[in-house]
Amino acid sequence: MRSFESFPFELWRYDGSPGELIPLLQSAQEHFGYIPRRAIETIAGVTSIPESSIYGVITFYSQFRLQPMGRHQVRICTGTACHVSGANVLVDAIQDELGVEVGGTTQDGLFTLFTVACLGCCSLAPAMMIDDETHGRLTPAAARKLLRGYRRKAEQEVRHEVRP
Ligand code: FES
DSSP: OOOOGGGGGGGGGOOOOOHHHHHHHHHHHHHHSSHHHHHEEEHHHOOOOHHHHHHHHHHHHOOOOSSOOSSEEEEEEEEEHHHHHTHHHHHHHHHHHHOOOTOOOTSSOEEEEEEEEEOOOOOGOOOOEEETEESSSOOOHHHHHHHHHHHHHHHHHHHHHOOO
């Protein structure tokens, strides 16, 4: 993550034109990977747009994030084919397994959870992707097992790093 001192230059070119808030937020997110509180305070200070309004815009648009992205991105398909094959049950099970809602990042920073409209592999419904890997014909139990595998691997890496 880059330091706050190198905040996106677009902020300093702000001339008060309407419609500049979204590009500023996009710029901040591109810079930090999410929109940190200090960025919101700074944008509010420069633009005189109340912080509450800025939060309103951030939470309205799904493209904006208030938390850093997790190490692994989990995308559950909720498109038609996956929906009729039980995607909702899968979403519930994965939210329960990870302890986060869709759009959230786990406390340990390992996973960020999303839903998507179609992964382009409808014959494998219900499907999800973890990073670049597609997993299809999933049951809730199979999805939990997969995620536990990722978690176990991360724990092993930590143990390996701390071992002298
Ligand atoms: S609807 Fe889920 S992969 Fe297409």
